Amino acid sequence: MDITNKLMIFLEVVEQGSLARAAELRNVDRSVVSKQLNKLEEELGVRLLNRSTRSFSLTAAGAEMVKKAKELRLMLSETVQIAENYHSEPRGLLKLTSSSILGKRYIQPVINDFQKRFPQVEVELRLEDRVVDIVGEGYDLAFRVGPPRDSNLIARPLARTRLLILAAPEFIQTYGEPKTIEELAELPAAIYAGDSKKVHELLHIDKNGKEVATPMRSVYRANDGELLLAKVISGTAYTAVPAFIVNDEIIKGSLIPIMQHIHLPEYHKMNVVYPHRGLPARSQLFFDAVKEYIGSEIPIWEHNIPGFEKMYGHKPS
Amino acid sequence: MDITNKLMIFLEVVEQGSLARAAELRNVDRSVVSKQLNKLEEELGVRLLNRSTRSFSLTAAGAEMVKKAKELRLMLSETVQIAENYHSEPRGLLKLTSSSILGKRYIQPVINDFQKRFPQVEVELRLEDRVVDIVGEGYDLAFRVGPPRDSNLIARPLARTRLLILAAPEFIQTYGEPKTIEELAELPAAIYAGDSKKVHELLHIDKNGKEVATPMRSVYRANDGELLLAKVISGTAYTAVPAFIVNDEIIKGSLIPIMQHIHLPEYHKMNVVYPHRGLPARSQLFFDAVKEYIGSEIPIWEHNIPGFEKMYGHKPS
């Protein structure tokens, strides 16, 4: 193992905050990281990290070396990228992350065909509803709703996602169908509560064209869309969710879009996020495959909602 | 061995023009280079070189990869440089090249003291009168007379070198002392003939201030200054040489500066040449040590030529 790889290990230790986590990330023993770090410092003749068993700090040399190592990593990935540009067939590992539903419904179904077309590509799909470190954990693509939080990442739109408000027929029988926002606000709600966001207010556009936030009376929270739908189907709450969460519930009559007359603002787009320009071919091809699967005009999930175009004040595309 | 080192091997093959020469440079078996190159191509999934047993050509990918590899090499050396800046003591190998006389007379004598001061520095001094590839052969410093041929190299002046015309007393007894350039031109001459330059004409500045080249009647050529002096001491030829070649011959009376009244132009400076800015500490320190040894005003070799300041129309410093 030579100096560049050792520098990459060093960089990962710094970025992950511990040798142990860097080792876990690399799927190697902690001793490997410890020994290679020691060797690096010996080779360079300078201490990079002051470390104890629970923490470390960068030396001045280490801080400067971190910058250099980042440049090296970028350059190395550009180098590999150059080679990949000459590949007749895409190859290598494609490491993807997305939220649970996104992954199961809209990514997983694409993979088999994709791998038939490109048998030399290995795909790893990890469903993470938490905020992940896309760069640090080595993802090629991350599928997300909303803009990325890290401005160093690049986001490319995949599809629009629009909200709708759902209730079960039994819920309506029990509470009556609400006609105004005020009436809705009094009803029990199931809301999404993920690591990074909670939807505890409903935004709508009033008659004057202003965005108004109305608190929802939360009786249930979950970080999984399917859990939310299950609660709503049980007839004990309504929910406001993006359309991609809906499967065939509306078609089957298990769920009914309610308050269709109100004007909801456009929700965040679904994006693909990745670390830097110049996607490997396999990433670009997979992105294209998912986009084709979802549909570039009307997303596939909107086909599960008859008449969706006319609801909630949506403008036709 | 991982990808960076393999890329460095690839680059060296390209720069050296053959696997065999790259192997020689690295002091490894040819099979090592062959195997690592093949591995690199396998890892990148692209052919970099089309090769036969006698030649190779770069593929398009290879050409692009060469550029990248050069950037990587530069970045790696900057990385090592950063570390070296933090060394409390200079350390590592200092690889030097110079011509034979330069090395023996003005570099070798500096090394012991230098290594007493900096015991962690290993010095390799190679005497090469041929043109060497400073970058390709991994030299830290090259000691040269005259400007470097490669504009990517940096030259820092070390000392002035001035010519003088020497003959033995016996030569003068045999041929008489020449009084004009024309008379000199008729006499047998020993001339320097290295790989890169031959001194077969004598330049002088005439009464009108113009540089005039006068052919020398060569009866002897050598690529070593000491060989030239030996021939001149034998009384069978005169020579025109830079002053640093002279040892104690003039003081002992074995050689006499002749034609002192003519005006010789300033000769090339002695330079230290190195590949790029940001010398490692040990290089800078060695440069300083040699400069101090030679003398920053009047070079040490001029002390072997009494009255040299007043000869050949030299302007005082």
Added chain:
DNA sequence: ACTCATTAGTGCCATAACGGCAACAATAGA
């Protein structure tokens, strides 16, 4: 066209480096 010196490639094998395991010391939080 032939010969020859040199180069590139590859199988085999000894050696060195790598990576994992286990044990231990250090440490931060409870």
Added chain:
DNA sequence: TCTATTGTTGCCGTTATGGCACTAATGAGT
């Protein structure tokens, strides 16, 4: 004070490296 976790290091099995020997290819010289 205790405990869980982290970083370090000795030891050992595995893997990669590097060298040797051999072979095929090739360009220069005759």
